[in-house]
Amino acid sequence: MRELAGDLSLLSINTATLRKQLALSAVIEACARRGIGGLSPWRDQVQAAGLAQVARHLKDARLVLTGYCRGGFFPATDAAGLRAALEDNRRAVDEAKALGAPCLVLVAGALPGALAGKPSHKDIRLARAQVHDGIAATLQYARGVGMPLAIEPLHPMQGADRACINTLEHALDICDALDPGRTGALGVALDVYHVWWDPKLAGQIARAGA
């Protein structure tokens, strides 16, 4: 942290970390006051404050977005649920665009109902197939809007309830499959909290940057 001590403009705050302490407008003010340069806001906090108001506030405060959290949660138990997830992801893409975010972060989702403690099944292959198809469909829409998507692998301890993409390698395999030309429309977001354990991490980061 010593190198950063004089340059907080390199820091970006994920607003989920302050959800319980501050409203989004107060987070924006606090970051601007301290010279913190970036912000990754969450959808619920943006919706509570109003999309247009937040966009204006960010501009006035000269804060740069480093991502918009989050799309994803694609798996569902029926066609209507899958469709609703895709519609919600399209709205998230539009919001990210309105805010000037550089990407929409995707937390894939996993077994339907698991986050509420009642998984409707235990077929992680099915969830992964639905995630693949959900990203493919959202990517098609996001390309049109000009909003990159960033797949965030989550720690395997959350593989059943939050995200069934649990390694950087898996995320990059999906990128290669859905964006073989590496157009920049699909990439990854990495959180050290989720990936520190991965023995292939360094090699896969090199792959991502190649």
Add this chain to the structure above:
Amino acid sequence: MRELAGDLSLLSINTATLRKQLALSAVIEACARRGIGGLSPWRDQVQAAGLAQVARHLKDARLVLTGYCRGGFFPATDAAGLRAALEDNRRAVDEAKALGAPCLVLVAGALPGALAGKPSHKDIRLARAQVHDGIAATLQYARGVGMPLAIEPLHPMQGADRACINTLEHALDICDALDPGRTGALGVALDVYHVWWDPKLAGQIARAGA
């Protein structure tokens, strides 16, 4: 489970699951009475009951061991600690031999002190290097005794405190490095509790069995 209902001889009980309910001798009796065919005993339970007594009891009860739990926990903060871990693993190999176990299961270990809540460092690469060297040294001894070693990858949620080998692929990479001829002296033990989340699981199981 329907297929197994008539043939409990295919089941093996890991005695850690009954540690709080029964002494090892009572577990052996209970398994034999129910026609359960196998047992994977733990070192502390064997030591409490006496190695020779347990070996005789298992033979009388006609229970087959499916493994002996466990060696490993190789990382340490100094040379004396590393040496002590190797000595302890040699004792575990000898005990496994005395019991007629088909393999000694290795839980690698991770950051020294982490299991007690006080990790002495956070260098997982160092821990992994020490695990690699510890398995290599133990393998040399175990080959002489004729006792196969089985590396058990643990879920990444235990990557800091119990085992820094967290995928089957990583375990098999170590097997290939240390037993390139696939002599059967080094293999893996899989627990679905630890590996269910792994997107490469099926492919790596095929690799292990190739």
